[in-house]
Amino acid sequence: MQVPILCYHSHIITSPDYAGNGHLALARDLELIMEHGKTVVPLRQVIDALGRQDRHAPDNAVVITFDDGSKADFMPIEHPQFGPQPGLYPILQRHEHRYPQTVGAVHATSFVIACPQARQQMDTACLFGLDWMSDDWWAQAEASGTLSIESHSWNHNNAVCDDVPEGTGDQFYSIDTFARAERQIRDAAASIARISGRRPDIFAYPYGHVSDYLGHEYFPRFQQHHGMLAALATRPDYVTENTSRWHLPRFVHGEHWRDPETFIQIINGQMQSL
Numbered sequence: 001m002q003v004p005i006l007c008y009h010s011h012i013i014t015s016p017d018y019a020g021n022g023h024l025a026l027a028r029d030l031e032l033i034m035e036h037g038k039t040v041v042p043l044r045q046v047i048d049a050l051g052r053q054d055r056h057a058p059d060n061a062v063v064i065t066f067d068d069g070s071k072a073d074f075m076p077i078e079h080p081q082f083g084p085q086p087g088l089y090p091i092l093q094r095h096e097h098r099y100p101q102t103v104g105a106v107h108a109t110s111f112v113i114a115c116p117q118a119r120q121q122m123d124t125a126c127l128f129g130l131d132w133m134s135d136d137w138w139a140q141a142e143a144s145g146t147l148s149i150e151s152h153s154w155n156h157n158n159a160v161c162d163d164v165p166e167g168t169g170d171q172f173y174s175i176d177t178f179a180r181a182e183r184q185i186r187d188a189a190a191s192i193a194r195i196s197g198r199r200p201d202i203f204a205y206p207y208g209h210v211s212d213y214l215g216h217e218y219f220p221r222f223q224q225h226h227g228m229l230a231a232l233a234t235r236p237d238y239v240t241e242n243t244s245r246w247h248l249p250r251f252v253h254g255e256h257w258r259d260p261e262t263f264i265q266i267i268n269g270q271m272q273s274l
């Protein structure tokens, strides 16, 4: 098993082309995945295969994830600078319509932020104040069978949020005590469950930051307690049977690839691990 997990951000658009627009990139990448004989599989299928001989993800598997949970993961938005954007879930649907052999086979996971106040503060301070961080689509996404809702923490530890202590925000390494971990992982999961209808059991580290405490203590030692199955970072590498479930690597669009040529290398297993 050598699976690339891909990560897109639907709300960060920096240019009207493949390099800076995840909507355009995802549409193209789905075509490339097909042209190169790869198969999109649910993230859960790869996690279920970790450390086991009796289960495995199919050869040529690719996993798709979205970070931060803006509503552009699920529906079209109007970007103030770059105009109408189709939304990532509609792109998955359109792909299935166009290629009937992929119906029921395309899947993605959206990592959302739990705290409503934090989402609102980020929407105002970091986005355009257009209510892109709403949660009224989570249950519908979860029920779609195509887009799963999982956890991207309580508040992303974003410095603009009221409950992030001065000087500790905009990074996730400061989540290094049991109490802080409880807030960001256990409380977040309970809160997301009330809205999505299912308790998330996969976590994506904000900023890709894995503190020693989370990666080596909280996640592995308190698994019964927090109920998580795996956690994803953003180190660009492939998942194999032997990858630690608390340090799953990912390739991030806009950071690790900005053109179709590099994307083809990634899905063909040709990227050197850095």
Ligand SMILES: [Zn+2]
Binding pocket: 067, 068, 152, 156, 205, 206, 207
């Ligand atoms: Zn994030």
